[in-house]
Amino acid sequence: MSGLLEVITLHAADAERAEAGGADRIELCGTLDDGGLSPEPALVEKVRAATSVQLRVxxxxxAGYGTDGGEAVRLKGLMASYADAxxxxxxxxxxxxxxxxxxxxVGELVADGDWPWTFHRAIDSTLYxxxxxxxxxxxxxxxxxxxxxxxxxLAHGLDDVLQRAASDPWRARVIMAGGGLHPDHVxxxxxxxxxxFHIGKPARPQGSYKAYVDVDLVRSWRRLIDTEVRHASG
Incomplete structure:
Protein backbone atom coordinates (compact mmCIF):
# COMPACT_ATOMS: atom_id res chain seq x y z
CA MET A 1 0.00 0.00 0.00
CA SER A 2 1.26 3.47 -0.85
CA GLY A 3 0.44 6.88 0.54
CA LEU A 4 -0.49 10.01 -1.36
CA LEU A 5 2.23 12.59 -1.94
CA GLU A 6 1.28 16.13 -2.95
CA VAL A 7 3.86 18.76 -3.91
CA ILE A 8 3.42 22.54 -4.11
CA THR A 9 4.28 23.86 -7.58
CA LEU A 10 4.53 27.30 -9.13
CA HIS A 11 4.92 26.54 -12.85
CA ALA A 12 5.12 23.77 -15.43
CA ALA A 13 8.80 22.98 -14.74
CA ASP A 14 7.97 22.34 -11.08
CA ALA A 15 5.08 20.10 -12.09
CA GLU A 16 7.21 18.05 -14.47
CA ARG A 17 9.83 17.50 -11.79
CA ALA A 18 7.26 16.60 -9.17
CA GLU A 19 5.73 14.01 -11.48
CA ALA A 20 9.15 12.58 -12.39
CA GLY A 21 9.91 12.15 -8.69
CA GLY A 22 6.73 10.18 -8.13
CA ALA A 23 4.30 12.75 -6.75
CA ASP A 24 0.67 11.70 -6.97
CA ARG A 25 -0.67 15.22 -7.06
CA ILE A 26 0.42 18.83 -7.25
CA GLU A 27 -1.03 21.93 -5.67
CA LEU A 28 -0.57 24.83 -8.09
CA CYS A 29 -0.24 28.35 -6.71
CA GLY A 30 0.31 31.55 -8.65
CA THR A 31 2.48 32.92 -5.85
CA LEU A 32 3.38 31.84 -2.34
CA ASP A 33 2.79 35.32 -0.96
CA ASP A 34 0.51 35.26 2.09
CA GLY A 35 0.57 31.47 2.24
CA GLY A 36 -0.35 30.84 -1.39
CA LEU A 37 -2.60 32.73 -3.82
CA SER A 38 -4.46 31.82 -7.00
CA PRO A 39 -2.72 31.49 -10.37
CA GLU A 40 -4.01 32.80 -13.67
CA PRO A 41 -6.06 30.26 -15.67
CA ALA A 42 -3.44 30.39 -18.44
CA LEU A 43 -0.87 28.97 -16.01
CA VAL A 44 -3.19 26.10 -15.16
CA GLU A 45 -3.48 25.34 -18.86
CA LYS A 46 0.31 25.34 -19.27
CA VAL A 47 0.81 23.00 -16.33
CA ARG A 48 -1.92 20.68 -17.55
CA ALA A 49 -0.25 20.49 -20.97
CA ALA A 50 3.11 19.67 -19.38
CA THR A 51 2.07 16.88 -17.03
CA SER A 52 -0.55 14.22 -16.38
CA VAL A 53 -0.19 14.23 -12.59
CA GLN A 54 -3.31 15.08 -10.58
CA LEU A 55 -3.68 18.86 -10.43
CA ARG A 56 -5.43 20.89 -7.76
CA VAL A 57 -5.42 24.68 -7.88
CA ALA A 63 -4.18 37.23 2.76
CA GLY A 64 -6.11 35.64 5.57
CA TYR A 65 -9.06 33.30 5.40
CA GLY A 66 -11.95 35.68 4.89
CA THR A 67 -13.91 36.57 1.78
CA ASP A 68 -17.06 38.47 0.83
CA GLY A 69 -19.90 38.24 -1.64
CA GLY A 70 -18.22 40.22 -4.39
CA GLU A 71 -15.01 38.23 -4.18
CA ALA A 72 -16.94 34.96 -4.00
CA VAL A 73 -18.43 35.69 -7.43
CA ARG A 74 -14.93 36.16 -8.81
CA LEU A 75 -13.72 32.97 -7.12
CA LYS A 76 -16.53 30.95 -8.68
CA GLY A 77 -15.56 32.30 -12.08
CA LEU A 78 -11.93 31.39 -11.47
CA MET A 79 -12.83 27.85 -10.48
CA ALA A 80 -14.88 27.39 -13.63
CA SER A 81 -11.90 28.64 -15.65
CA TYR A 82 -9.52 26.29 -13.81
CA ALA A 83 -11.77 23.32 -14.51
CA ASP A 84 -11.96 24.30 -18.18
CA ALA A 85 -8.14 24.56 -18.24
CA VAL A 106 -17.61 27.44 1.03
CA GLY A 107 -20.74 25.44 0.26
CA GLU A 108 -21.82 28.05 -2.28
CA LEU A 109 -18.38 28.10 -3.89
CA VAL A 110 -18.24 24.36 -4.46
CA ALA A 111 -21.93 23.84 -5.26
CA ASP A 112 -21.65 24.20 -9.03
CA GLY A 113 -18.65 21.91 -9.49
CA ASP A 114 -18.25 18.19 -9.86
CA TRP A 115 -14.58 18.03 -8.84
CA PRO A 116 -13.04 16.86 -5.55
CA TRP A 117 -11.37 19.47 -3.39
CA THR A 118 -9.12 20.15 -0.42
CA PHE A 119 -9.98 22.36 2.55
CA HIS A 120 -6.64 24.00 3.24
CA ARG A 121 -4.99 25.14 6.46
CA ALA A 122 -7.73 27.58 7.37
CA ILE A 123 -8.82 24.71 9.63
CA ASP A 124 -5.70 25.32 11.73
CA SER A 125 -6.75 28.92 12.39
CA THR A 126 -10.34 28.33 13.45
CA LEU A 127 -11.15 29.36 17.02
CA TYR A 128 -13.07 26.15 17.64
CA LEU A 154 3.48 20.36 12.44
CA ALA A 155 6.25 20.62 14.99
CA HIS A 156 3.68 22.33 17.24
CA GLY A 157 0.56 20.52 16.05
CA LEU A 158 1.67 16.94 15.49
CA ASP A 159 -0.01 15.59 18.62
CA ASP A 160 -3.32 17.15 17.58
CA VAL A 161 -3.15 15.59 14.11
CA LEU A 162 -2.25 12.19 15.56
CA GLN A 163 -5.13 12.32 18.04
CA ARG A 164 -7.68 13.35 15.44
CA ALA A 165 -6.58 10.70 12.96
CA ALA A 166 -6.40 7.89 15.50
CA SER A 167 -9.82 8.67 16.99
CA ASP A 168 -11.92 8.92 13.81
CA PRO A 169 -11.61 6.89 10.58
CA TRP A 170 -13.20 9.68 8.53
CA ARG A 171 -10.64 12.20 9.74
CA ALA A 172 -7.80 9.74 9.18
CA ARG A 173 -9.05 9.29 5.62
CA VAL A 174 -9.28 13.01 4.77
CA ILE A 175 -6.28 14.38 6.67
CA MET A 176 -3.35 15.45 4.53
CA ALA A 177 -0.47 16.29 6.82
CA GLY A 178 1.47 19.37 5.77
CA GLY A 179 2.91 22.63 6.96
CA GLY A 180 6.46 21.96 8.12
CA LEU A 181 6.29 18.21 7.47
CA HIS A 182 9.56 16.55 8.56
CA PRO A 183 10.67 13.01 7.72
CA ASP A 184 10.54 12.12 11.42
CA HIS A 185 6.81 12.91 11.46
CA VAL A 186 5.90 10.39 8.78
CA PHE A 197 1.24 14.02 2.87
CA HIS A 198 1.96 17.51 1.52
CA ILE A 199 5.34 19.14 0.97
CA GLY A 200 6.55 22.49 -0.30
CA LYS A 201 10.03 23.55 0.77
CA PRO A 202 11.22 19.98 1.43
CA ALA A 203 10.86 19.29 -2.30
CA ARG A 204 13.39 22.01 -3.16
CA PRO A 205 17.14 22.33 -2.71
CA GLN A 206 18.00 24.03 0.58
CA GLY A 207 14.27 24.44 1.20
CA SER A 208 14.12 27.52 -1.02
CA TYR A 209 11.17 28.44 -3.22
CA LYS A 210 13.67 30.24 -5.44
CA ALA A 211 14.80 26.78 -6.57
CA TYR A 212 12.79 24.44 -8.75
CA VAL A 213 11.27 21.25 -7.36
CA ASP A 214 14.02 18.61 -7.24
CA VAL A 215 13.28 15.16 -8.66
CA ASP A 216 15.57 13.33 -6.23
CA LEU A 217 14.10 15.05 -3.18
CA VAL A 218 10.58 14.17 -4.26
CA ARG A 219 11.68 10.61 -4.94
CA SER A 220 13.15 10.32 -1.44
CA TRP A 221 9.85 11.45 0.08
CA ARG A 222 8.04 8.98 -2.18
CA ARG A 223 10.14 6.11 -0.83
CA LEU A 224 9.80 7.23 2.78
CA ILE A 225 6.02 7.60 2.65
CA ASP A 226 5.46 4.30 0.87
CA THR A 227 7.74 2.44 3.27
CA GLU A 228 6.08 3.84 6.39
CA VAL A 229 2.55 3.40 5.08
CA ARG A 230 3.29 -0.23 4.21
CA HIS A 231 4.73 -0.86 7.65
CA ALA A 232 1.77 0.79 9.35
CA SER A 233 -0.64 -1.23 7.25
CA GLY A 234 0.90 -4.48 8.44
Missing amino acids: MVRLR GADGMVLGFLNQMGEVDVQV PDRGWALLRQLPRLDQVLTAGSARD PWLARAGVRA
Whole structure:
Protein backbone atom coordinates (compact mmCIF):
# COMPACT_ATOMS: atom_id res chain seq x y z
CA MET A 1 0.00 0.00 0.00
CA SER A 2 1.26 3.47 -0.85
CA GLY A 3 0.44 6.88 0.54
CA LEU A 4 -0.49 10.01 -1.36
CA LEU A 5 2.23 12.59 -1.94
CA GLU A 6 1.28 16.13 -2.95
CA VAL A 7 3.86 18.76 -3.91
CA ILE A 8 3.42 22.54 -4.11
CA THR A 9 4.28 23.86 -7.58
CA LEU A 10 4.53 27.30 -9.13
CA HIS A 11 4.92 26.54 -12.85
CA ALA A 12 5.12 23.77 -15.43
CA ALA A 13 8.80 22.98 -14.74
CA ASP A 14 7.97 22.34 -11.08
CA ALA A 15 5.08 20.10 -12.09
CA GLU A 16 7.21 18.05 -14.47
CA ARG A 17 9.83 17.50 -11.79
CA ALA A 18 7.26 16.60 -9.17
CA GLU A 19 5.73 14.01 -11.48
CA ALA A 20 9.15 12.58 -12.39
CA GLY A 21 9.91 12.15 -8.69
CA GLY A 22 6.73 10.18 -8.13
CA ALA A 23 4.30 12.75 -6.75
CA ASP A 24 0.67 11.70 -6.97
CA ARG A 25 -0.67 15.22 -7.06
CA ILE A 26 0.42 18.83 -7.25
CA GLU A 27 -1.03 21.93 -5.67
CA LEU A 28 -0.57 24.83 -8.09
CA CYS A 29 -0.24 28.35 -6.71
CA GLY A 30 0.31 31.55 -8.65
CA THR A 31 2.48 32.92 -5.85
CA LEU A 32 3.38 31.84 -2.34
CA ASP A 33 2.79 35.32 -0.96
CA ASP A 34 0.51 35.26 2.09
CA GLY A 35 0.57 31.47 2.24
CA GLY A 36 -0.35 30.84 -1.39
CA LEU A 37 -2.60 32.73 -3.82
CA SER A 38 -4.46 31.82 -7.00
CA PRO A 39 -2.72 31.49 -10.37
CA GLU A 40 -4.01 32.80 -13.67
CA PRO A 41 -6.06 30.26 -15.67
CA ALA A 42 -3.44 30.39 -18.44
CA LEU A 43 -0.87 28.97 -16.01
CA VAL A 44 -3.19 26.10 -15.16
CA GLU A 45 -3.48 25.34 -18.86
CA LYS A 46 0.31 25.34 -19.27
CA VAL A 47 0.81 23.00 -16.33
CA ARG A 48 -1.92 20.68 -17.55
CA ALA A 49 -0.25 20.49 -20.97
CA ALA A 50 3.11 19.67 -19.38
CA THR A 51 2.07 16.88 -17.03
CA SER A 52 -0.55 14.22 -16.38
CA VAL A 53 -0.19 14.23 -12.59
CA GLN A 54 -3.31 15.08 -10.58
CA LEU A 55 -3.68 18.86 -10.43
CA ARG A 56 -5.43 20.89 -7.76
CA VAL A 57 -5.42 24.68 -7.88
CA MET A 58 -5.31 27.18 -5.03
CA VAL A 59 -8.46 29.33 -4.83
CA ARG A 60 -7.52 32.36 -2.72
CA LEU A 61 -7.09 36.00 -3.70
CA ARG A 62 -5.97 37.74 -0.52
CA ALA A 63 -4.18 37.23 2.76
CA GLY A 64 -6.11 35.64 5.57
CA TYR A 65 -9.06 33.30 5.40
CA GLY A 66 -11.95 35.68 4.89
CA THR A 67 -13.91 36.57 1.78
CA ASP A 68 -17.06 38.47 0.83
CA GLY A 69 -19.90 38.24 -1.64
CA GLY A 70 -18.22 40.22 -4.39
CA GLU A 71 -15.01 38.23 -4.18
CA ALA A 72 -16.94 34.96 -4.00
CA VAL A 73 -18.43 35.69 -7.43
CA ARG A 74 -14.93 36.16 -8.81
CA LEU A 75 -13.72 32.97 -7.12
CA LYS A 76 -16.53 30.95 -8.68
CA GLY A 77 -15.56 32.30 -12.08
CA LEU A 78 -11.93 31.39 -11.47
CA MET A 79 -12.83 27.85 -10.48
CA ALA A 80 -14.88 27.39 -13.63
CA SER A 81 -11.90 28.64 -15.65
CA TYR A 82 -9.52 26.29 -13.81
CA ALA A 83 -11.77 23.32 -14.51
CA ASP A 84 -11.96 24.30 -18.18
CA ALA A 85 -8.14 24.56 -18.24
CA GLY A 86 -7.78 20.98 -17.01
CA ALA A 87 -7.64 21.18 -13.21
CA ASP A 88 -8.73 17.97 -11.49
CA GLY A 89 -9.73 19.70 -8.26
CA MET A 90 -9.48 22.82 -6.11
CA VAL A 91 -7.88 23.93 -2.84
CA LEU A 92 -9.86 26.41 -0.76
CA GLY A 93 -11.08 27.21 2.73
CA PHE A 94 -12.64 30.23 4.41
CA LEU A 95 -13.54 31.26 7.94
CA ASN A 96 -16.32 33.65 8.93
CA GLN A 97 -16.00 36.73 11.15
CA MET A 98 -16.46 34.56 14.23
CA GLY A 99 -13.42 32.50 13.33
CA GLU A 100 -15.44 29.42 12.38
CA VAL A 101 -15.43 27.40 9.17
CA ASP A 102 -17.67 29.38 6.80
CA VAL A 103 -19.88 26.53 5.69
CA GLN A 104 -22.28 28.83 3.86
CA VAL A 105 -19.67 30.57 1.69
CA VAL A 106 -17.61 27.44 1.03
CA GLY A 107 -20.74 25.44 0.26
CA GLU A 108 -21.82 28.05 -2.28
CA LEU A 109 -18.38 28.10 -3.89
CA VAL A 110 -18.24 24.36 -4.46
CA ALA A 111 -21.93 23.84 -5.26
CA ASP A 112 -21.65 24.20 -9.03
CA GLY A 113 -18.65 21.91 -9.49
CA ASP A 114 -18.25 18.19 -9.86
CA TRP A 115 -14.58 18.03 -8.84
CA PRO A 116 -13.04 16.86 -5.55
CA TRP A 117 -11.37 19.47 -3.39
CA THR A 118 -9.12 20.15 -0.42
CA PHE A 119 -9.98 22.36 2.55
CA HIS A 120 -6.64 24.00 3.24
CA ARG A 121 -4.99 25.14 6.46
CA ALA A 122 -7.73 27.58 7.37
CA ILE A 123 -8.82 24.71 9.63
CA ASP A 124 -5.70 25.32 11.73
CA SER A 125 -6.75 28.92 12.39
CA THR A 126 -10.34 28.33 13.45
CA LEU A 127 -11.15 29.36 17.02
CA TYR A 128 -13.07 26.15 17.64
CA PRO A 129 -11.20 23.26 16.00
CA ASP A 130 -13.56 20.48 17.16
CA ARG A 131 -16.57 22.32 15.81
CA GLY A 132 -14.63 23.14 12.64
CA TRP A 133 -13.91 19.50 11.95
CA ALA A 134 -17.56 18.63 12.56
CA LEU A 135 -18.65 21.31 10.09
CA LEU A 136 -16.30 19.98 7.41
CA ARG A 137 -18.32 16.77 7.29
CA GLN A 138 -21.24 18.77 5.87
CA LEU A 139 -19.40 19.96 2.78
CA PRO A 140 -19.98 18.12 -0.51
CA ARG A 141 -17.15 16.30 -2.34
CA LEU A 142 -14.54 17.27 0.25
CA ASP A 143 -11.95 14.49 0.20
CA GLN A 144 -8.88 16.12 1.76
CA VAL A 145 -8.12 18.49 4.63
CA LEU A 146 -4.63 19.97 4.72
CA THR A 147 -3.63 20.44 8.35
CA ALA A 148 -0.62 20.90 10.61
CA GLY A 149 -2.76 20.70 13.74
CA SER A 150 -1.54 24.20 14.62
CA ALA A 151 -1.54 27.63 13.00
CA ARG A 152 2.25 27.44 13.29
CA ASP A 153 3.44 24.12 11.92
CA LEU A 154 3.48 20.36 12.44
CA ALA A 155 6.25 20.62 14.99
CA HIS A 156 3.68 22.33 17.24
CA GLY A 157 0.56 20.52 16.05
CA LEU A 158 1.67 16.94 15.49
CA ASP A 159 -0.01 15.59 18.62
CA ASP A 160 -3.32 17.15 17.58
CA VAL A 161 -3.15 15.59 14.11
CA LEU A 162 -2.25 12.19 15.56
CA GLN A 163 -5.13 12.32 18.04
CA ARG A 164 -7.68 13.35 15.44
CA ALA A 165 -6.58 10.70 12.96
CA ALA A 166 -6.40 7.89 15.50
CA SER A 167 -9.82 8.67 16.99
CA ASP A 168 -11.92 8.92 13.81
CA PRO A 169 -11.61 6.89 10.58
CA TRP A 170 -13.20 9.68 8.53
CA ARG A 171 -10.64 12.20 9.74
CA ALA A 172 -7.80 9.74 9.18
CA ARG A 173 -9.05 9.29 5.62
CA VAL A 174 -9.28 13.01 4.77
CA ILE A 175 -6.28 14.38 6.67
CA MET A 176 -3.35 15.45 4.53
CA ALA A 177 -0.47 16.29 6.82
CA GLY A 178 1.47 19.37 5.77
CA GLY A 179 2.91 22.63 6.96
CA GLY A 180 6.46 21.96 8.12
CA LEU A 181 6.29 18.21 7.47
CA HIS A 182 9.56 16.55 8.56
CA PRO A 183 10.67 13.01 7.72
CA ASP A 184 10.54 12.12 11.42
CA HIS A 185 6.81 12.91 11.46
CA VAL A 186 5.90 10.39 8.78
CA PRO A 187 6.12 7.14 10.81
CA TRP A 188 3.98 8.59 13.59
CA LEU A 189 1.39 9.90 11.16
CA ALA A 190 1.27 6.65 9.21
CA ARG A 191 0.72 4.64 12.40
CA ALA A 192 -2.16 6.96 13.32
CA GLY A 193 -3.84 6.19 10.00
CA VAL A 194 -2.79 9.22 7.94
CA ARG A 195 -2.21 8.31 4.30
CA ALA A 196 -1.76 11.70 2.58
CA PHE A 197 1.24 14.02 2.87
CA HIS A 198 1.96 17.51 1.52
CA ILE A 199 5.34 19.14 0.97
CA GLY A 200 6.55 22.49 -0.30
CA LYS A 201 10.03 23.55 0.77
CA PRO A 202 11.22 19.98 1.43
CA ALA A 203 10.86 19.29 -2.30
CA ARG A 204 13.39 22.01 -3.16
CA PRO A 205 17.14 22.33 -2.71
CA GLN A 206 18.00 24.03 0.58
CA GLY A 207 14.27 24.44 1.20
CA SER A 208 14.12 27.52 -1.02
CA TYR A 209 11.17 28.44 -3.22
CA LYS A 210 13.67 30.24 -5.44
CA ALA A 211 14.80 26.78 -6.57
CA TYR A 212 12.79 24.44 -8.75
CA VAL A 213 11.27 21.25 -7.36
CA ASP A 214 14.02 18.61 -7.24
CA VAL A 215 13.28 15.16 -8.66
CA ASP A 216 15.57 13.33 -6.23
CA LEU A 217 14.10 15.05 -3.18
CA VAL A 218 10.58 14.17 -4.26
CA ARG A 219 11.68 10.61 -4.94
CA SER A 220 13.15 10.32 -1.44
CA TRP A 221 9.85 11.45 0.08
CA ARG A 222 8.04 8.98 -2.18
CA ARG A 223 10.14 6.11 -0.83
CA LEU A 224 9.80 7.23 2.78
CA ILE A 225 6.02 7.60 2.65
CA ASP A 226 5.46 4.30 0.87
CA THR A 227 7.74 2.44 3.27
CA GLU A 228 6.08 3.84 6.39
CA VAL A 229 2.55 3.40 5.08
CA ARG A 230 3.29 -0.23 4.21
CA HIS A 231 4.73 -0.86 7.65
CA ALA A 232 1.77 0.79 9.35
CA SER A 233 -0.64 -1.23 7.25
CA GLY A 234 0.90 -4.48 8.44
